[in-house]
Amino acid sequence: NRDILKQHICEFPLLPSIPSLAELNNAIQEARGFMSLKDQLRDIVNGMKHENLNVRYMVACELSKLLYQRNEDVAALIAGELISDMEILSSLITSLLRGCAEESRTRLGQRLKLVCADCLGAIGAIDPAKVRVASCSRFKIQCSDDDLIFELIHKHLARAFRAAQDPIIQDSAALAIQELLKIAGCEPSLAGNAVEFTPQERVQLNVSGSRRSGGSNEVNDRGQKLWDRFSNYVKELIAPCLTSRFQLPNVSDPRLAGAIYRPSMSFRRWLSYWIKKLTAHATGSRASIFAACRGIVRHDMQTAT
Structure with a gap:
């Protein structure tokens, strides 16, 4: 079972860092093994693409905690010149901008927009030349x-x-x-x-x-x-x-x-x-x-x- 868990644990969305889930989070962390800041940000980007609004909100909240807890590491990542680092940041900023444009029919949708905006503020100003934000691709109506x-x-x-x-x-x-x-x-x-x-x-x-x-x-x-x-x-x-x-x-x-x-x-x-x-x-x-x-x-x- 542990081998199967290791294969699919990357698909598991982030869980809230609360005392009642501490034991479960420890088990997940043990199965995943050591995760660098880049690995955590990649998982967050994938989580922000989830179809369920509750999952996206939970992932955004965990990102907010991560950005404030490891602000020095995030600042070092932003100041770096590695292409791989810039790709992660570009994907992260794109996900947060989409979160800010989230439909706000419900209170949860409104809270998600605020959390995404807070995360963008925590990341701070980034040199536009370093990041490449993916534009929204429209489907061409000239088709069959x-x-x-x-x-x-x-x-x-x-x-x-x-x-x-x-x-x-x-x-x-x-x-x-x-x-x-x-x-x-x-x-x-x-x-x-x-x-x-x-x-x-x-x-x-x-x-x-x-x-x-x-x-x-x-x-x-x-x-x-x-x-x-x-x-x-x-x-x-x-x-x-x-x-x-x-x-x-x-x-x-x-x-x-x-x-x-x-x-x-x-x-x-x-x-x-x-x-x-x-x-x-x-x-x-x-x-x-x-x-x-x-x-x-x-x-x-x-x-x-």
């Missing part, structure tokens, strides 16, 4: 419908579904995944296809299967190709959406006649109204894709933008 569906599910909806703390948000993400999979021609039979087949085996399965018309075969091939692009982890996560029957009622709201911003309106609500307005006027093959996401854009800013 299947590429757009894959991007929405793989990078946004699967994350929103897994990290949702509210069942309404989780159901909205599941509905969007369900509808997008239908649009792409993913059939319910894919839900039980947990075994990886070779191309020859897949051909044999198609030949021995039930007869389909040419158009149905094209839809099935399209759905199979999209399904094969997902990682096994995402497949397990979204497989129930192949057979789910979520429905989102079409409610016409007379107040959505325009997307004019009002002082009493939050940015999130205004953005939701604006996207719904744009979706209502969408035409072509993309209209059904945008309509499938009309429920989740109200709750998840990353999907909306």
Whole structure:
């Protein structure tokens, strides 16, 4: 068990440094072995990428303690000229800036933003020539419908579904995944296809299967190709959406006649109204894709933008 623990302990998020967890933290530290400041910062950067808001907040709090406890070592790291040190600092600052831009729908989200800002203050001013902050890469909308569906599910909806703390948000993400999979021609039979087949085996399965018309075969091939692009982890996560029957009622709201911003309106609500307005006027093959996401854009800013 110890050998297995050593292999996977790096994936374990940081735990709070509190007396009740002291024994557990000691066991984890023993399994990990000696960790330099760089190793600790790398783990923190990975922890800040976690999908769960509670984990990100806990990791940010531990980073704040580390920066103040080892401020001299951190200052020496910043003053250094090693490329590897600068890469760690660049990743750390990028993670903290993203944390400052975190959605603040909840008090926990607001606290996370404050802790990240405090960590940036503890790090202090760094020569901009030394660090390279990764800019937010936007997905190019000039792509095929299947590429757009894959991007929405793989990078946004699967994350929103897994990290949702509210069942309404989780159901909205599941509905969007369900509808997008239908649009792409993913059939319910894919839900039980947990075994990886070779191309020859897949051909044999198609030949021995039930007869389909040419158009149905094209839809099935399209759905199979999209399904094969997902990682096994995402497949397990979204497989129930192949057979789910979520429905989102079409409610016409007379107040959505325009997307004019009002002082009493939050940015999130205004953005939701604006996207719904744009979706209502969408035409072509993309209209059904945008309509499938009309429920989740109200709750998840990353999907909306």
